[in-house]
Each structure stands twice: as structure tokens, then as C-alpha cells.
Amino acid sequence: MTEQKSSEGIYTYCIEYAKTQQSKCDSCKKIIPNKSLRAAEIYRKSPKEKKNLARHTWYHFKCWKVPTLLTRIPIEQFRGYPTLQDKDKARVQKVIKHGVGACWSDITKKEKEAKEEEEGEVKPKKKEIDDDVDMTESLTGVQEKKVNKTKDNKKKDKNLKAKTDEKNKVNKKNKKPAAKEVAHKSKEILLPKQDQLELESIAKEFKALKKSTK
DSSP states (O other): OOOOOEEEEEEEEEEEEOSSSSOOOOTTBBBBTTTTTEEEEESSSSSSSGGSSEEEEEEEEETOOOGGGTSSOOGGBBBBBGGGGGHHHHHHHHHTTTOOOOOOOHHHHHHHHHHHHHHHHHSSOOOOOTTTTTTTTHHOHHHHHHHHOOHHHHHHHOOOOOOOOHHHHHHHHHHHHOOOHHHHHHHTOOOOOOHHHHHHHHHHHHHHHHHTOO
């Protein structure tokens, strides 16, 4: 790995999967989970200092910012890069292409916002469907609303039904008897045949008497 030397010391960088859960991100101060992708800035005071004694400052990959050195050397020289999985190699390549100071979390956040903005321009927001409105309007241009029966509505319906039943009873009571019923009642009040003949005889005599007086 190419080193970046300065008057303060020597800096190198590495990227790997966490071997334990003991390291803490220097940026967000949270624990770096075991086997998750992490990057480190390695500092030595001089070339004489042993590498295993160097100071490692660890970062979550999403929190790590691209240093100047990694934009100037082949990515293959980034220590630990060749051992990464292909999907993680692609992520490292992408963040380095964004230049010095680039951070994976910032990149993904901006991409998400851009995507949401683009989708908002292309796809209009769906109108909230009113539960009380059916699809008649879209088909015929006429909107029909469902009747939500509340307790008050049910009470009104019950009272209306009671009034209707009472009105029907009154109408039924006052209704004129049918022709058959009248005929039946007339038949019930007919006189016996003998009395009927006697009445007819009296009627004839009265009629004859009427004619003779003229």
C-alpha cells in the first residue's frame, strides 16, 4: 500500500470486514458490528515504527470519507480492497469516484432524494379514495355516496316504519268493502220466500189501486 508521508508522520489506509465487535466508529461514535464493512486510517510516527503498533482509527464504511491519497493511486493498491466481495468493491469504487471527502451515506441520501423528486414529477400522487364515494363518478360523471347508517339514522328508519305500519292499518280499517262483500251482506238480509211473495202481492195491489184512482 502506498503511504502518505507528512511532517507529522505516515498515513496509510485499509478497508476490510470487521473481525470483532470491539472497534468503534470515530465519526458517529457507535460500535462497528462484527463482519460489517469498515475502513481505517493508520498512523505511524516514522517508518521505523512497527506497523502492528500503528494507531488505527476505524470508521463504518458509510461514515468514512475519501482521503486525498486514494484519489491518486490505483484502487488495487487500497489495502484490503482485493479481498472484498464484488458488491462491496463496486461501492468502494463508486465512493472514490466522487472525489476527496466523499461519504457513502451522503451519496445514497442524495440519490434517494433525487429519485423521489423524479418520481414525484413523473407520477402524480394518487388521490385518496373516499370510502363514502363509489366509482360511479369516474364511469358516468355522477357521484353517488353510500349511506352510512348511524344510530340516529337507524332510529329514524324504525320510527318511519312504525308510522307507515300504523297508517296502513288505518287505511285498511276505513277501506270500503269490496263488491263481493256487499253482495254477501245483502244476501244475508234477504226475507224468507213466503214473506217475499207477500210483499210482491201487496206491491201489485198497490200498483193496481194507483191506476184505478187516476
